[in-house]
Amino acid sequence: MTRLDGVPSTEDQNEDADAADRLLRSTGAPVPGQRQVPFPLQFWRSAIGKKWAMAVSGIVLLTYVLAHMIGNLKVFLGKNEINTYAAWLRTLGEPALPRTVLLWGLRTGLTAAFVIHIVAAVQLTRMNRRARPERYQSKRDYASANYASRTMRWTGIIVALFVIFHLADLTWGVANPHFVRGDPYDNLFYSFQRVPVAIFYIIANIALAFHIFHGAWSMFQSLGVNNPRYNRWKRYFATGFAGLIMVGNVSMPLLITTGVVSR
Numbered sequence: 001m002t003r004l005d006g007v008p009s010t011e012d013q014n015e016d017a018d019a020a021d022r023l024l025r026s027t028g029a030p031v032p033g034q035r036q037v038p039f040p041l042q043f044w045r046s047a048i049g050k051k052w053a054m055a056v057s058g059i060v061l062l063t064y065v066l067a068h069m070i071g072n073l074k075v076f077l078g079k080n081e082i083n084t085y086a087a088w089l090r091t092l093g094e095p096a097l098p099r100t101v102l103l104w105g106l107r108t109g110l111t112a113a114f115v116i117h118i119v120a121a122v123q124l125t126r127m128n129r130r131a132r133p134e135r136y137q138s139k140r141d142y143a144s145a146n147y148a149s150r151t152m153r154w155t156g157i158i159v160a161l162f163v164i165f166h167l168a169d170l171t172w173g174v175a176n177p178h179f180v181r182g183d184p185y186d187n188l189f190y191s192f193q194r195v196p197v198a199i200f201y202i203i204a205n206i207a208l209a210f211h212i213f214h215g216a217w218s219m220f221q222s223l224g225v226n227n228p229r230y231n232r233w234k235r236y237f238a239t240g241f242a243g244l245i246m247v248g249n250v251s252m253p254l255l256i257t258t259g260v261v262s263r
Contacts, residue, residue: 047127051089055222058215062241064110065212072188073184076252077263079185086184104202114163121156149218155211162204169197189256189263198257202250209246213238 043049071089074082093102156174165175169191173179178190192198220226225234255261 013050047124050124050127051222053116053120054124055219057113057120058219060110060113062212062216063115065208066241066244069245072252073122073248075185075188079263082188083183086182118156118160127151149214151210152214155207156235158207158212162208163199163202184263188252192253192256195257198253201253205246205249208249209242212245213242216241 037045044053071085072082074085089103090100091212092106170176170179170184170187173181173187176187176191179187192201217234220230220234
């Protein structure tokens with residue numbers, strides 16, 4: 001309510017401030033009278049910015065997952081193949097760069113992409129909840145939302161826990177009693193010969209496949225590629241990529257723990 005002297009009341013000023021804040025969070029657009037912020041930060045604060053951050057970081061992570069799987073599959077070619085590959089990773093960039101410098105640069109970039117992906121997902125979820133504070137009162141229609149999209153939160157948590165254990169098991173060695181630094185071949189066999197560990201790897205990689213399927217599908221929309229003519233090809237790509245990763249990653253613990261492949 002405006003006072004008789006034409007000055008907005010305190011309630012009106014608070015409502016205007018709340019409206020401006022909601023507009024900034026949802027669109028990232030500058031609000032008249034509000035302090036300007038740098039464009040990158042303004043873009044990050046918007047829902048579109050967070051979707052772009054998730055999409056771009058997701059592409060980086062998908063590329064890594066594919067390359068990592070191809071490298072690990074060398075375990076089926078023998079000890080010399082995968083150990084030589086692991087040693088080659090440490091010499092990337094030589095002689096222009098010192099040993100392991102490029103490898104650590106890649107690790108730093110992957111860590112940054114992983115953190116950005118998680119932070120953007122959490123903040124986007126909070127923004128959506130603030131936009132709709134009340135739950136749906138009627139039973140939701142899941143015709144357009146497949147199982148993968150409805151379980152993204154849980155598959156994301158499983159994958160995050162899996163990454164931590166995977167590092168502790170095969171990179172740091174603290175979760176593998178027979179770990180030998182520089183010997184990934186024996187480390188893989190020692191790890192997957194433990195049935196509970198092999199089962200966890202299989203479950204985690206199935207969850208990863210579901211997460212990848214929806215992520216690979218939705219990243220096109222986040223980047224503005226949402227023409228209905230391309231939907232069929234986007235689904236083919238998402239299904240094929242997720243299936244390839246699942247089969248490749250699951251084959252290692254499955255075949256080793258069952259004794260089909262042995263040292």
